[in-house]
Amino acid sequence: MALVNEHFLKLPGNYLFSDIAKKVNTYKVTHPKEKIIRLGIGDVTQPLAPAIIEAMHKAVDEMAVQETFRGYGPEQGYSFLIDTILKNDFASRGISLEPSEIFISDGAKSDTGNIGDILRHDNSVGVTDPVYPVYIDSNVMGARAGNLESGKWSNIVYIPCLAENDFIPELPSRRVDILYLCYPNNPTGTTLTKDELKRWVNYALANDTLILFDAAYEAYIQDPDIPHSIYEIKGAKKVAIEFRSFSKTAGFTGMRCGYTVVPKELNGFTLEGERVQLNKLWNRRQCTKFNGTNYITQRAAEAVYSPEGKEQVKEIINYYMTNARIMKEGLQQCGLKVYGGDNAPYLWIKTPKGLTSWKFFEKMLYEVSIVGTPGVGFGPSGEGYLRLTAFGDRDNTLEAMARLKKWLI
Amino acid sequence: MALVNEHFLKLPGNYLFSDIAKKVNTYKVTHPKEKIIRLGIGDVTQPLAPAIIEAMHKAVDEMAVQETFRGYGPEQGYSFLIDTILKNDFASRGISLEPSEIFISDGAKSDTGNIGDILRHDNSVGVTDPVYPVYIDSNVMGARAGNLESGKWSNIVYIPCLAENDFIPELPSRRVDILYLCYPNNPTGTTLTKDELKRWVNYALANDTLILFDAAYEAYIQDPDIPHSIYEIKGAKKVAIEFRSFSKTAGFTGMRCGYTVVPKELNGFTLEGERVQLNKLWNRRQCTKFNGTNYITQRAAEAVYSPEGKEQVKEIINYYMTNARIMKEGLQQCGLKVYGGDNAPYLWIKTPKGLTSWKFFEKMLYEVSIVGTPGVGFGPSGEGYLRLTAFGDRDNTLEAMARLKKWLI
Structure with a gap:
């Protein structure tokens, strides 16, 4: 009798985004004439940059000719891409990593889930x-979460990030072996300074804690004092795995490419206290359960770092960050308290008049036809907040702000 | 202290294909003038079919324009591809499946590893x-294999496939909960008839065994009596998950696309004996730890089924299968016992004079500069065999046979 992994059965049946989709659909059916503006899901809307398109056409043509055709690539990714990443994302910030410390993948969701x-x-x-739900759900599946008790998993330590503490997480009172940090943060759009991040690296060094650092939104950082990589902090290579993604950096949500950094200095432990290089284990995992990322996609990612690619990608990010500025100003003019949006494509709004996340979500949907994401969907400390994203196109963003002003002022 | 999954540490450090690469490299350095012919690794060599190239250029252009740009796709794959698969791979053989029973992925290696x-x-x-090493290694990682004792994992039931039993596996003496079957078989290149496969489906029905059926090589079947899908057998939807791949079907080894069929009739069980739809669990797994397959690749896979695509892909398969015929005849003329190669791109050779797999591998490398894969690398019953693949180009295949004839006759 094949037995199932029963931890899967503990997961609530309802998914945040499918719940939202259902509610939006109901509204659509009952209000067929209203134009809905979707600022909920964190998906990009702008097309790929011309340099990326050109690189892909070239790679497609290579696949058409025997001499340049590529079959199985390295499970860890092609060195043309790894070398480009090392040079642009790390060496440029004074971080020295080896090629074998980088693992190209089909995206940060896969890697944060599979780690x-x-x-x-x-x-x-x-x-x-x-918090980004994948961190929680993948740990439920992996038998690490315990049981769900009034919105919290019993074996997971929740570190609240609220307006009250300026969204700066306090060191946990209970020791943790593994800690997820995502900065710039999804969903709050807030960031940590180097000093704040240093406090976490030092905590991890002192407690032998493994930090899983998700830097999927680093390309949105505008302030020069905010770290793009955890390895900008001394000692971080001994405690942290870093996840990167081209999804938000270069509009690759439909392309599927990211990478994970597992430094060789980083150890896990056996029950007997022996040190084990996590790099070796992740390499073995990827060689066994993954077969490399699509060649054309890796060429596309390489083009993100070409002089034209960089310029074009920066322009798209500026476009979204201009949306974020327009939204932040607009929301503040409406009298709302808004966080994030300065160094991240997310805006985190305190609901007015003490409304719950879902109540404010529904009011916004039914009164001005704008879709956000209820903050409570991201965890208990999200209650009383709503997330909006800056990935819409400009006209929709402007129209959404106009509707909100008319509604709230 | 972050503790590692200690089952990883049980895996032998050496990988079959890296051992081979090292040996080939040594030979290359010491014999710089010899032209090595590689018939070892199962990677394709022919470029992608024109219909596929055309579809990709079109999809790349769509990604360049806002109106047709695609961001996040469904984790389960686009319905344009799922519907095409249902029609061509299943309905055409009288198999009825629902779209939600198909999960598009980045390849069968990921899915057989992650299941x-x-x-x-x-x-x-x-x-x-x-056996294909991924089945074993992923179960070692998943704590199901026990310990490695003289070449076998203590908790895994090995079902020998040898010349002595015509490579037809006998029903296991010890009950198994999960059974891996790969037909056409990698590495032996042999197949099962419908009656033989039926025996396994009936075994699974009687024992509540879950069959993980890997049909990655079904496109190479020439004989009309050999099943392409396990669902051609009555009752199989109640017991089997089927893995499919475009890697060998359409030369997608560098493209990364496959799919997995999880019928809704198929149940696993809780410890209390309650039935659980595996389809729901796999869907949850994919939604949490996977973010869909590259859009351009899905359009490429769709083109495999267009009238031109079908014709062109068939031609490439014929090319490889002509290689297989040339090899089988050539090897037999050399006095070797050869299995497989009629309905699969693999030839499984009994080593002459009772040589071990590695000894014959080395003799062939050093005496005629041809690289094969030692059978023992695929498991204990592979000892005394060597695998050759038909994926080479024609000239190399012909030259390899000429060298072998000169050597062995």
Whole structure:
């Protein structure tokens, strides 16, 4: 009798984004004439940059000719891309990494989800709250979460990030073996300074904690004092795995490409306290359960770093960040408290008049036909907040602000 | 202290294909003038078909324009591809499946590796032997394999496939909860008839065994009596997950696309004996730890089924299968016993004079500069065999046969 992994059965049946989709659909059916503006899901809307398109056409043509055709590539990714990443994302910031410390993948969601494969089921896990649901759900599947009790998993340490603490997480009172940090943060759009991040690296060094650092939104950082990589902090290579993604950096949400950095200095431990290089384990995991990223996509990612690519990608990011500025100013003019949006494509709004996340979501949908994401969907500390994203196109963004002003002022 | 998954540490450090690469490299350095012919690794050599190239250029252009740009796609794959698969791979053989029973992925290696996520760690596992190493290694990582004792994992049931039993696996003496079957078989190149496969489906129905059926090589079947899908057998939807791949079907090894069929009739069980739809669990796994397959690749896969695509892909398969015929005849003329190669791109050679797999591998490398894969690398029952693949180009294949004839006759 094939037995199932029963931890899957603990997961609530409802998904945040499908719940939202259902509610939006109901509204659509009952209000067929209203034009809905979707500022909920964090998906990009601008097309790929011309340099990327050109690189892909070239790679497609290579696949048409025997001499340049590519079959299986390295599970870890092609060195043309790894070398380009090392030079542009790390060496340029004074971070020295080896090619074998970089693993190209089909995206940060896969890697943050699969990283648990190399870790024991009984590690304690900490997350900042609100949080990207994949960190939680993948740990539920991996038997690390315990049971769901009034919105919290019993074995997960939630570290609240609220307006009250300026969204700066406090060091946890209970020791954690594994800690997820995502900065610039999804969903709050807030960031950590170098000093604040240093406090976490030092905590990890002192406690042998493994930090899983998700830097998927680093390209949106505008302020020169905010770290793009955790490895800008001394000692971080001993404690942190970093996840990167081309999804938001270069509009690759439909392309599927990211990479994960596993420094060789970073160890996990056996029960007997022996040190084990996590780099070796992740390499073995990827060689066994992954077969490399699509060649054309890797060429596309390489083009992100070409002089034209950089210029074009920066322009798209500026476009979204201009949306973010327009939104932040607009929302503030409406009298709302808004966080994030300065160094991230997310705006985190305190709901007015103490409304719950879902109540404010529904009012905004029914009164001005704008879709956001209820903050509570990201965890208990998200209650009383709503997330908007700056990935819409300009006209919709402007129209959304006009509707909100008319509604709220 | 972050504890590692200690099962990873049980895996032998050496990988079959890296051992081979090292040996080939040594030979290359010491014999710089010899032209090596590689018939070892199962990678394709022919470029992608024109219809596929055309579809990709079109999809690339769509990504350049806002109106047709695609961001996040469905985790399960686009319906344009799922519907095409249902019509061509299943309805055409009288198999009726629903779109939600198909999950598009980045390849069969990922899916056969990750499927263990939804299953308990204490299921018993059976494999035919010799076997594709991913089935074994992913179960070691998933805590299901026990310990390695003289070449075998203590908790895995090995079902020998040898010349002595015509490579037809016998039903296992010890009950298994999960059974891997790969037909046409990698590495032996042999197949099962409908009656033989039916015996396994009936075994699974009687024992509540879950069959993980890997049909990655079905496109190479020439004989009309050999099943392409396990669902051609009555009752199979209640017991089997089927893995498909475009890698060998259409030369997608560098493209990364496959799909997995999880019928809704198929159940796993809780410890209390309750039935759980595996389809739901796999869907949850994919939605949490995977973010869909590259859009351009899905359009490429769709083109495999267009009238031109079908014709062109068939031509490439014929090319490889002509290689296989040339090889089988040539090897037989050399006095070797050869299996497979009629309905699969693999030839499984009994080593002459009782040589071990590695000894014959080395003799062939050093005496005629041809690289094969030692059978023992695929499991204990592979000892005394060597695998050759028909994926080379024609000239190399012909030259390899000429060298072997000169050497062995």
